[in-house]
Amino acid sequence: MSTFFLLLILLFGFLITFQIAKASEYVGVLKGEKKNFEANNRVNGFLMIVFLVLGLIGVYWCNELYRGKILGESASKHGEQIDTMLYITIAITGVVFVITQVLLFWFAYKYQYSEKRQAHYFPHDNRLEVIWTVVPAIALTVLVGFGLFYWFRITGDAPENANQIEVTGKQFGWIFRYPGKDKVFGKKYYQNISDKENNSLGLIWDDASTHDDIVVGNEMYIVKNQAVKLIINSRDVIHDVGLAEFRQKMDAVPGTPTTMWFIPKFTTDEMKKKTGNPDFEYEISCDQMCGRGHYTMRGIIKVVEEDEYKLWLLKQKPNYVQVFPDKDPNAARPADSTKAAVTVPAPAATASLAK
Amino acid sequence: MSNEATLHGHPEIQTSHDAHHDEHGVHHHKETFITKYVFSQDHKMISKQFLITGMIWAIIGGLMSVLFRLQLGYPDAHFQFLEDILGSKWARGGQIQPEFYYALVTMHGTILVFFVLTGGLSGTFANFLIPLQIGARDMASPMLNMLSYWFFFGASMVMLSSLFIETGPASGGWTSYPPLSALGDASEGSKTGMDLWIISMAMFVVSSLLGGLNYISTVLNLRTKGMSMTRLPLTIWALFFTAILGVLSFPVLLSGFILLLFDRHGGTSFYLSDIFLATTGKALPNEGGSAILYQHLFWFLGHPEVYIIILPAMGLVSEVMSVNARKPIFGYIAMVGSMFAIAILAFLVWAHHMFVTGLNPFLGSVFVLLTLLIAVPSAIKVFNWLTTLWRGNIRFTPAMLFAIGFVSTFISGGLTGIFLGNSTLDIPLHDTYFVIAHFHIVMGVSGILGMFAGIYHWFPKMYGRYMNNVLAYIHFWITLIGAYLIFWPMHYEGLAGMPRRYLDYSNWISFNQFGGLNRFISTVAIIVFAVQLLFIFNFFYSIFKGRRVMTRNPWGSTTLEWTAPIRPGHGNWPGEIPEVHRWPYDYAKDGRDFIPQTEPLGANESAH
Numbered sequence: 001m002s003t004f005f006l007l008l009i010l011l012f013g014f015l016i017t018f019q020i021a022k023a024s025e026y027v028g029v030l031k032g033e034k035k036n037f038e039a040n041n042r043v044n045g046f047l048m049i050v051f052l053v054l055g056l057i058g059v060y061w062c063n064e065l066y067r068g069k070i071l072g073e074s075a076s077k078h079g080e081q082i083d084t085m086l087y088i089t090i091a092i093t094g095v096v097f098v099i100t101q102v103l104l105f106w107f108a109y110k111y112q113y114s115e116k117r118q119a120h121y122f123p124h125d126n127r128l129e130v131i132w133t134v135v136p137a138i139a140l141t142v143l144v145g146f147g148l149f150y151w152f153r154i155t156g157d158a159p160e161n162a163n164q165i166e167v168t169g170k171q172f173g174w175i176f177r178y179p180g181k182d183k184v185f186g187k188k189y190y191q192n193i194s195d196k197e198n199n200s201l202g203l204i205w206d207d208a209s210t211h212d213d214i215v216v217g218n219e220m221y222i223v224k225n226q227a228v229k230l231i232i233n234s235r236d237v238i239h240d241v242g243l244a245e246f247r248q249k250m251d252a253v254p255g256t257p258t259t260m261w262f263i264p265k266f267t268t269d270e271m272k273k274k275t276g277n278p279d280f281e282y283e284i285s286c287d288q289m290c291g292r293g294h295y296t297m298r299g300i301i302k303v304v305e306e307d308e309y310k311l312w313l314l315k316q317k318p319n320y321v322q323v324f325p326d327k328d329p330n331a332a333r334p335a336d337s338t339k340a341a342v343t344v345p346a347p348a349a350t351a352s353l354a355k
Numbered sequence: 356m357s358n359e360a361t362l363h364g365h366p367e368i369q370t371s372h373d374a375h376h377d378e379h380g381v382h383h384h385k386e387t388f389i390t391k392y393v394f395s396q397d398h399k400m401i402s403k404q405f406l407i408t409g410m411i412w413a414i415i416g417g418l419m420s421v422l423f424r425l426q427l428g429y430p431d432a433h434f435q436f437l438e439d440i441l442g443s444k445w446a447r448g449g450q451i452q453p454e455f456y457y458a459l460v461t462m463h464g465t466i467l468v469f470f471v472l473t474g475g476l477s478g479t480f481a482n483f484l485i486p487l488q489i490g491a492r493d494m495a496s497p498m499l500n501m502l503s504y505w506f507f508f509g510a511s512m513v514m515l516s517s518l519f520i521e522t523g524p525a526s527g528g529w530t531s532y533p534p535l536s537a538l539g540d541a542s543e544g545s546k547t548g549m550d551l552w553i554i555s556m557a558m559f560v561v562s563s564l565l566g567g568l569n570y571i572s573t574v575l576n577l578r579t580k581g582m583s584m585t586r587l588p589l590t591i592w593a594l595f596f597t598a599i600l601g602v603l604s605f606p607v608l609l610s611g612f613i614l615l616l617f618d619r620h621g622g623t624s625f626y627l628s629d630i631f632l633a634t635t636g637k638a639l640p641n642e643g644g645s646a647i648l649y650q651h652l653f654w655f656l657g658h659p660e661v662y663i664i665i666l667p668a669m670g671l672v673s674e675v676m677s678v679n680a681r682k683p684i685f686g687y688i689a690m691v692g693s694m695f696a697i698a699i700l701a702f703l704v705w706a707h708h709m710f711v712t713g714l715n716p717f718l719g720s721v722f723v724l725l726t727l728l729i730a731v732p733s734a735i736k737v738f739n740w741l742t743t744l745w746r747g748n749i750r751f752t753p754a755m756l757f758a759i760g761f762v763s764t765f766i767s768g769g770l771t772g773i774f775l776g777n778s779t780l781d782i783p784l785h786d787t788y789f790v791i792a793h794f795h796i797v798m799g800v801s802g803i804l805g806m807f808a809g810i811y812h813w814f815p816k817m818y819g820r821y822m823n824n825v826l827a828y829i830h831f832w833i834t835l836i837g838a839y840l841i842f843w844p845m846h847y848e849g850l851a852g853m854p855r856r857y858l859d860y861s862n863w864i865s866f867n868q869f870g871g872l873n874r875f876i877s878t879v880a881i882i883v884f885a886v887q888l889l890f891i892f893n894f895f896y897s898i899f900k901g902r903r904v905m906t907r908n909p910w911g912s913t914t915l916e917w918t919a920p921i922r923p924g925h926g927n928w929p930g931e932i933p934e935v936h937r938w939p940y941d942y943a944k945d946g947r948d949f950i951p952q953t954e955p956l957g958a959n960e961s962a963h
Contacts, residue, residue, distance in 0.1 A: 096766075140773070
């Protein structure tokens, strides 16, 4: 019912506006076309300057209102560089923005029609045109220079000692794999993937280096002040690992692994204090449209101190052990049972290979 | 005397005057309703067909944005009327369901980018202005021109029909990246809806190729005597470059779509590799494809596409601004040169949409350089417009207001392009609301403001009547202010990293601080949409009831279209086509208000 009333009000609004508009057109014709034009021109000229002034105030006010709700200090070393770059760009474009908008609306106001004025015939001026070709070119060269300097540092190779974690996107969640003690990710093949058999990444159990690989969902642990390199995959469609606080982003493309690395500066607990938000978490947002649950595809990154990280890692059971509890080296310790598993593939693994 | 008569002068006399011209028109063939209004080969009628189809699409596309803005502004609210209208599948309990939300944003993007700002904008003004401004009786091939519209119409019908099928229209974003768009099991919208989307887009490509080839050959071959290329109005230059861009880039898009169609139904693996779908619990057999390949093919059109949208708007604005500042456009050759530079560079920057796809960083750096290079010709154009206003004698006609608005939004949106084109900054800003703000301001709002400028300016030529000025002023100011209120704060959401294409942010710790802002934006968006309806009303009302145009050249313009009769017949000029003696921007020269292109140079007069 309220919708109906709303539409009715809207309709009346339209009708009234239309009647006013029509009436003023008649009045204009009666007043004489020239007088009417001049009156309208003055009003619009005045509105130009009003728009400029209110607009600039609005820009400033909007900035005051929202500056506290954006960035915050970057939580990664790369992010600091990106923020520097951002402020350089804001400064340069901000100056250009204000100058050009002021000129635009000021000229429009100042040179509005007047019977006395004769427009100035000024078709071209090579000097001026050279100036506004060269000056922007220089400004942009500076920006490109800064940009690429940081770009190559950010996209360059990760340090040798970076912790490697494999991130895999799926509809609609994240899977993380740690290489385990051997620091090697075991082989996987997507045809082996089976959620039923608890092999969400399609690890090949024949490859012994998969046996200590730890696979977890939703929460990823990383260590403060240590470089971390993410190897990013997707299981189905394109996703994107978006890390707003670390200022990082990289697509997860099925069939084509990508990488990203950064050094986290603050633990999650430190960020809780910094932001004053006891619920703070580093979130992984999917930034590439991936289907109906895209907006819910949330992962968590826990940045912790090294001790806590090691403790957490110890508590995790390798995926292999979860699938074959009898092969758990910690549970029963008949010597060399792990080796047997290498040579004799488990029946379940063979079955999934055959699929 | 009634008001009607005061307004409309002497309709009887006017009508007989028009009829008189028609009798002397070049084409004497008898016109039926069908040949005149439906399968017309007259470029003017075809242009109106494009315009009105585009406007209908704009209303549909705009209405979709209102619906998803309702969701974004009020994610927890229950709008019962939505369920009443849309049914419980799409709006259960009055809440927009995710599939429907994604279908809405996908269709909104597709419709506005292709059907409104490409078909509607280029289709309208290339058809209308090219023959009239270069002094031709019609397009090089009126038949192909007619087919161009009817392919566009067919594309429209297929796209429209996809809105009504059970699984809904395509919903993978207007870019339709595979594998999502290739696999029906990955998304409802990738079922039949996606097939219809591809078919419709293929027809659209055919339409724009037929149109584009026609525009190019007309501009090159059918210019009237004396109309050298450097005497063309900037509108024609802009539409000419636009057509070239379209002809060279649309086929690449089509090839991308055809491969996608093969992947969908032919069992090929162009874009598919290593895929396991949880919905079916099965791994697909496809291996070795590259999902990124599609993005290259798509953006090879996709980036020129934004210039296909903005160049015509630039052309229209240049012309309108010069006429209403009563001053030559500043730096004509620089304007043409910068459009040429933009057209070339448009083909060399596509991968800046792909900085975070895992693109080789070195390749990325090349695209950074080329992308930021495009800012130089854009800056030249802006400064030339500013100088055109300087010491002018400006008439704020509705068209001129929109032209000034265009420059303002083009500056605002262009500057944020410098952020996104720089790969370092693209990392945090990619696929956030910053991008939404950027391209809506620079392409969406600017494109549509340029289109409005064109419509208000050439409406008298199209229909022989004026639109209502007061409604136009209201339309302009609310649209411009509203556009800034909607899109300016979105930059801040983007700087916070808020991803696009989410329908509800309340579960996110990092992005839930903007609930109030989203409500505000939604409210403004609804108001702005309502004001566009006012424009639509003004447009159609004025076609039939607007104040009649009494003089051939109401704006005091130099270009050829205003030498044609007030309501030109098919063939445009009765008798000889006028000859051209000078460039189109002789305003305020030698103490004269304007000198038409048809007037020979005086004895002591220098060419500009």
